[in-house]
Amino acid sequence: MGKLTKREKPEILPAGEFIEGAVDYRSLDNTIGTLVLNQGNHRWPWYATFAIGFGLLQLLGLAITWLLWRGVGIWGINNSVAWGFDIVNFVWWIGIGHAGTLISAVLLLVRQTWRNSINRFAEAMTLFAVNCAGIFPLLHAGRPWVAYWMFPYPNILGMWPQFRSPLLWDVFAVTTYITVSALFWFVGLIPDLATLRDKSKNPIFKYIFGAASLGWRGSAKHWHRYETAYMTLAGISTPLVLSVHTIVSFDFAVSVVPGWHATIFPPYFVAGAVYAGFAMVLTLAIPLRKWYKLEGIITMKHIDWMAKIMLATSLVVLYGYVCELFYAHYSGNTYEIFMINNRMFGPYGWSYWALIFCNGVVPQFLWSPKVRKNLLLLFVISQVVSVGMWLERFVIIVVSLTRLFLPSSWAMYYPTVWDWMMYIGTLGLFTFLMFGFVRVLPMVTIFEMKELLSRIRHKRHLGLNNAPLHAGNGHNGHGGHGGEAPIHTEPLGRPAADKEE
Amino acid sequence: MMHGHSLTSTPAIYAVVAEFSSDNEILRATKRAREAGYKKMDCYTPFPVHGLAEALEFEDKVLPWVMFIAALTGTFVGFGMEIYALAYDYPMNVGGRPLVSWPSFIPVAYEMTILLCAFGAVFGMLGLNGLPRPYHSIFNTPGFDLASQDRFFLAIEATDPQFDVERTEQFLESLHPERVSIVEK
Numbered sequence: 204m205g206k207l208t209k210r211e212k213p214e215i216l217p218a219g220e221f222i223e224g225a226v227d228y229r230s231l232d233n234t235i236g237t238l239v240l241n242q243g244n245h246r247w248p249w250y251a252t253f254a255i256g257f258g259l260l261q262l263l264g265l266a267i268t269w270l271l272w273r274g275v276g277i278w279g280i281n282n283s284v285a286w287g288f289d290i291v292n293f294v295w296w297i298g299i300g301h302a303g304t305l306i307s308a309v310l311l312l313v314r315q316t317w318r319n320s321i322n323r324f325a326e327a328m329t330l331f332a333v334n335c336a337g338i339f340p341l342l343h344a345g346r347p348w349v350a351y352w353m354f355p356y357p358n359i360l361g362m363w364p365q366f367r368s369p370l371l372w373d374v375f376a377v378t379t380y381i382t383v384s385a386l387f388w389f390v391g392l393i394p395d396l397a398t399l400r401d402k403s404k405n406p407i408f409k410y411i412f413g414a415a416s417l418g419w420r421g422s423a424k425h426w427h428r429y430e431t432a433y434m435t436l437a438g439i440s441t442p443l444v445l446s447v448h449t450i451v452s453f454d455f456a457v458s459v460v461p462g463w464h465a466t467i468f469p470p471y472f473v474a475g476a477v478y479a480g481f482a483m484v485l486t487l488a489i490p491l492r493k494w495y496k497l498e499g500i501i502t503m504k505h506i507d508w509m510a511k512i513m514l515a516t517s518l519v520v521l522y523g524y525v526c527e528l529f530y531a532h533y534s535g536n537t538y539e540i541f542m543i544n545n546r547m548f549g550p551y552g553w554s555y556w557a558l559i560f561c562n563g564v565v566p567q568f569l570w571s572p573k574v575r576k577n578l579l580l581l582f583v584i585s586q587v588v589s590v591g592m593w594l595e596r597f598v599i600i601v602v603s604l605t606r607l608f609l610p611s612s613w614a615m616y617y618p619t620v621w622d623w624m625m626y627i628g629t630l631g632l633f634t635f636l637m638f639g640f641v642r643v644l645p646m647v648t649i650f651e652m653k654e655l656l657s658r659i660r661h662k663r664h665l666g667l668n669n670a671p672l673h674a675g676n677g678h679n680g681h682g683g684h685g686g687e688a689p690i691h692t693e694p695l696g697r698p699a700a701d702k703e704e
Numbered sequence: 705m706m707h708g709h710s711l712t713s714t715p716a717i718y719a720v721v722a723e724f725s726s727d728n729e730i731l732r733a734t735k736r737a738r739e740a741g742y743k744k745m746d747c748y749t750p751f752p753v754h755g756l757a758e759a760l761e762f763e764d765k766v767l768p769w770v771m772f773i774a775a776l777t778g779t780f781v782g783f784g785m786e787i788y789a790l791a792y793d794y795p796m797n798v799g800g801r802p803l804v805s806w807p808s809f810i811p812v813a814y815e816m817t818i819l820l821c822a823f824g825a826v827f828g829m830l831g832l833n834g835l836p837r838p839y840h841s842i843f844n845t846p847g848f849d850l851a852s853q854d855r856f857f858l859a860i861e862a863t864d865p866q867f868d869v870e871r872t873e874q875f876l877e878s879l880h881p882e883r884v885s886i887v888e889k
Contacts, residue, residue: 227854228750228853228854229853229854232853232854355785355789361794362794363789363790363793363794364789365790365796365798366786366789366790366808366809366812367790367798367801367805367808367809369811371812372811372812372815375811375812375815375816376811376815379815379816379818379819382819382822383818383819383822386822386823386825386826387822389826390826390829394750394751394852397852398750398852398853400852401849401850401851401852401853402849402853413838414836414838417830417835417836417837418835418836418837418838418839418840419835419852420748420840420842420843420851421748421749421750421851421852422746422747422748422833422842423734423746423747423748423749423752423753423756423757423760423762424746424757424760424762424764424833425833425835426749426751426752426753426756426757427752427756427757427762427763427764428764428767428829428832428833429752429829429833430752431764431767431768431825431829432767432771432825432826432828432829435768435771435821435825436822436825436826439775439818439821439822439825442818443815443818446811446814446815446818450811453811650750650751650752651751653750653751653854654751654752657727657751657753
């Protein structure tokens with residue numbers, strides 16, 4: 204390794220910054236990198252959660268096998284309610300994925316550096332949630348082995364997909380979404396994989412990370428293009444994520460079914476997606492930061508801000524529910540009015556009130572800073588919100604279909620054990636993938652944390668210990684520029700010889 | 705191949721590399737090297753240091769065009785595919801709507817635009833950066849594994865017209881780095 208030069212003392216950052224405690228670049232490497240490089244860090248909570256995930260995943264395998272053997276008749280769907288749990292779960296999972304993109308792309312574009320602590324695993328969450336989501340429509344189509352028919356390719360059938368159908372828009376939206384999310388995720392990983400390559404002492408790890416990092420060497424010219432590409436990916440992911448859930452909502456809004464045919468659907472679906480997604484991020488972040496001692500990286504400030512976003516989006520969806528009530532009555536349309544009354548007081552009325560309780564009432568506790576600081580309560584509220592968002596999709600999809608225009612075709616919908624197994628199975632798949640990921644890849648973006656640390660240092664006018672660039676002008680002169688000031692605006696006139704004193 | 709540091713200017717030398725311990729220092733050093741007239745330089749840092757590309761007078765004008773053209777290709781391929789498929793190859797009258805019912809063609813064309821733009825961004829960036837590239841001479845720098853951790857390296861390459869091992873080394877030493885290494889190819 205050659206001469207190991209003197210190492211600066213880690214700087215102590217107080218609570219209230221986005222990184223807390225004693226940190227320098229190397230300590231960040233160690234905190235995050237060792238979770239991968241030193242597999243001994245994974246203790247019983249990891250094994251327990253992974254085992255649960257793996258166990259539940261078996262249910263998914265069983266449910267899919269039986270489904271392929273027998274067909275979709277094993278589910279509770281019927282002629283009236285052709286969209287049941289499968290579509291409810293599809294929309295729920297896609298929505299959960301959206302918070303990951305929101306954190307990684309939208310918050311990057313608006314320069315919210317606090318995202319750096321949570322974006323990597325939020326992006327992983329996106330990928331895995333979209334995977335879980337994709338399973339449902341694929342199987343619901345009945346013959347998944349010919350799913351490729353949905354793609355436009357010249358074929359001997361002489362046919363093309365119907366591009367005027369929202370269901371086909373969905374195919375394009377979801378496949379584009381998962382592809383772009385995967386690319387974005389991988390691009391973010393490249394420099395971190397190089398860090399792991401360089402830190403690893405195990406030759407096999409070194410080889411794997413070396414190959415996966417594509418020989419990244421951190422050249423300033425490469426970083427320059429890298430940032431261009433990364434920002435562009437963020438820039439296009441933002442309209443992408445909005446378009447994906449908009450198109451998912453078009454699956455409903457473009458139809459004429461009462462309760463579906465509403466212009467408010469796209470914004471209200473997108474807000475609901477972010478809401479459910481942040482609930483899932485909190486569900487994952489709260490235990491992970493504790494188990495892996497990441498409290499200095501995912502700080503209480505992060506948790507607090509995520510809770511606030513959850514509160515804000517809860518108000519948006521609540522507004523959506525109120526609008527639906529208003530629209531139905533204001534429209535004067537018999538079917539719309541019947542639908543909304545049926546939704547509230549019909550045979551599934553309980554699900555509507557449970558939804559209002561979960562999504563409208565419970566999150567109001569988040570107005571209190573005390574609740575936002577109480578991890579256990581936050582964890583519980585996140586769970587309630589997840590249930591609430593699931594109920595929202597159930598209410599929209601199933602309840603509207605059970606009592607449509609013709610009373611002769613009214614039918615109740617009862618999910619079967621296979622429906623539940625599929626759903627619980629995807630929860631298992633998600634847990635399995637998430638916890639597998641935590642073990643093999645860095646769950647926090649190391650290079651962005653270093654960049655953030657560098658910004659925090661500049662903001663604090665401390666510079667680095669052996670380069671006292673700002674030693675003389677601690678609180679004057681340069682107080683004007685904010686924390687985001689790029690480094691090159693710093694004065695450079697001080698001669699390098701200063702160091703020698 | 706010869707190992708150890710050769711002090712004679714042989715073609716086997718790739719660069720003289722100085723190691724710094726902070727982003728401020730490397731930025732200042734790069735500016736000074738530029739002022740001293742060095743042109744074939746590169747910096748290696750664990751995270752993007754803003755201002756370094758400008759200090760190196762490096763600007764990439766190709767990648768934005770790659771992404772833009774890829775995105776446009778997506779739009780046209782998307783619309784073209786839909787119009788060809790539904791208006792020419794397999795015309796289908798749905799509720800009396802026009803065959804080229806362009807408003808309902810927007811979502812697919814839109815997604816195609818984003819998809820191809822993303823491909824352009826990622827593969828364009830990797831391609832222009834010459835990645836994947838498993839071997840590069842800079843990896844011979846002693847302690848270069850720290851370039852992805854907490855050290856910042858400035859390399860003045862042997863192909864620079866002003867390059868002279870001894871003088872370049874002296875120049876870099878004058879910038880007070882942690883150390884200076886002569887790196888072979």
